Amino acid sequence: MTEVHLRDALDTLKSTGVRITPQRHAILEFIIQSMSHPTADDIYKALESKFPSMSVATVYNNLRVFREAGLVKELTYGDSSSRFDFVTNDHYHMICDACGKIVDFHYPGLDEVEHLASHLTGFDVSYHRMEIYGVCPTCKEHATKVQ
Amino acid sequence: MTEVHLRDALDTLKSTGVRITPQRHAILEFIIQSMSHPTADDIYKALESKFPSMSVATVYNNLRVFREAGLVKELTYGDSSSRFDFVTNDHYHMICDACGKIVDFHYPGLDEVEHLASHLTGFDVSYHRMEIYGVCPTCKEHATKVQ
DNA sequence: ATACTTATTGTAACAATTATAATCAAAGAA
DNA sequence: TTCTTTGATTATAATTGTTACAATAAGTAT
Numbered sequence: 001m002t003e004v005h006l007r008d009a010l011d012t013l014k015s016t017g018v019r020i021t022p023q024r025h026a027i028l029e030f031i032i033q034s035m036s037h038p039t040a041d042d043i044y045k046a047l048e049s050k051f052p053s054m055s056v057a058t059v060y061n062n063l064r065v066f067r068e069a070g071l072v073k074e075l076t077y078g079d080s081s082s083r084f085d086f087v088t089n090d091h092y093h094m095i096c097d098a099c100g101k102i103v104d105f106h107y108p109g110l111d112e113v114e115h116l117a118s119h120l121t122g123f124d125v126s127y128h129r130m131e132i133y134g135v136c137p138t139c140k141e142h143a144t145k146v147q
Numbered sequence: 148m149t150e151v152h153l154r155d156a157l158d159t160l161k162s163t164g165v166r167i168t169p170q171r172h173a174i175l176e177f178i179i180q181s182m183s184h185p186t187a188d189d190i191y192k193a194l195e196s197k198f199p200s201m202s203v204a205t206v207y208n209n210l211r212v213f214r215e216a217g218l219v220k221e222l223t224y225g226d227s228s229s230r231f232d233f234v235t236n237d238h239y240h241m242i243c244d245a246c247g248k249i250v251d252f253h254y255p256g257l258d259e260v261e262h263l264a265s266h267l268t269g270f271d272v273s274y275h276r277m278e279i280y281g282v283c284p285t286c287k288e289h290a291t292k293v294q
Numbered sequence: 295a296t297a298c299t300t301a302t303t304g305t306a307a308c309a310a311t312t313a314t315a316a317t318c319a320a321a322g323a324a
Numbered sequence: 325t326t327c328t329t330t331g332a333t334t335a336t337a338a339t340t341g342t343t344a345c346a347a348t349a350a351g352t353a354t
Contacts, residue, residue: 130277
């Protein structure tokens with residue numbers, strides 16, 4: 001699964017004339033196989049043993065390249081730094097208010113909402129995103145133990 | 148309408164023991180009557196004629212106070228700074244990819260999605276947010292003219 | 295090989311936000 | 325009232341995520 005995604009992603013890059021460097025390959029691979037919506041710094045730290053001389057700027061540069069190619073989405077929440085999510089099929093995010101963990105879940109597209117919104121506002125809709133906030137099972141358990 | 152909201156908000160603050168200073172009153176009033184989801188800097192600039200000596204820190208401090216009291220929500224998008232939205236009844240945001248304008252629209256709560264997500268992930272849900280992206284009527288018109 | 299383009303690196307700059315310390319204002323107790 | 329305490333504001337320094345820039349390195353094509 002991961003391999004298929006990676007191969008597709010590399011094809012997409014190649015077809016748009018973007019050179020595939022070892023750094024780019026590694027960053028992309030990390031985002032795809034990591035299920036954790038990493039920050040730029042997460043990626044930087046995860047790869048520094050493999051690429052000791054890689055600059056943070058390279059991570060940011062390439063995240064921008066990937067974003068422009070439509071391969072990753074940038075997620076900004078209240079906390080300091082952006083998280084990056086590999087674009088596969090439609091899914092939404094469940095975010096724990098206590099520990100910040102992000103869990104994906106799938107739901108059939110909210111076409112009806114998009115249509116209504118478009119009708120009400122006159123916008124041409126391109127996409128939407130949704131986040132649900134709450135407390136994850138682990139934090140719930142912890143909270144009840146603490147009491 | 149605005150006045151009612153402001154009075155309610157001040158009551159909420161009073162009931163939680165938060166002192167209502169002239170700055171707080173002005174910031175709250177501005178957020179409520181402004182329909183534009185202002186940034187901290189927008190608020191600071193808008194009030195500097197009224198409070199020439201007010202510090203940016205005061206704006207940030209009080210936005211945090213209001214957020215903790217549940218009066219405002221912080222919205223973070225890709226762009227640099229957070230926007231602040233007075234909490235009234237459930238609504239979502241339509242955002243223009245071209246000019247960044249944010250337009251509210253109302254939609255009956257997405258209870259079904261919340262329930263499914265809760266069931267799938269085991270989270271206790273507290274709330275959700277959704278943004279729809281697209282191109283606003285003004286930018287559409289402009290784009291066609293430019294061609 | 296040579297020239298040309300593109301990517302990476304290292305570092306400086308920037309901008310939003312937060313932390314800190316000092317001053318100021320309000321509220322309560324004596 | 326005056327004193328004391330608490331909380332708010334101010335001004336500024338520090339922090340942090342991100343971007344800009346110039347120099348170097350690596351590919352690509354002629």
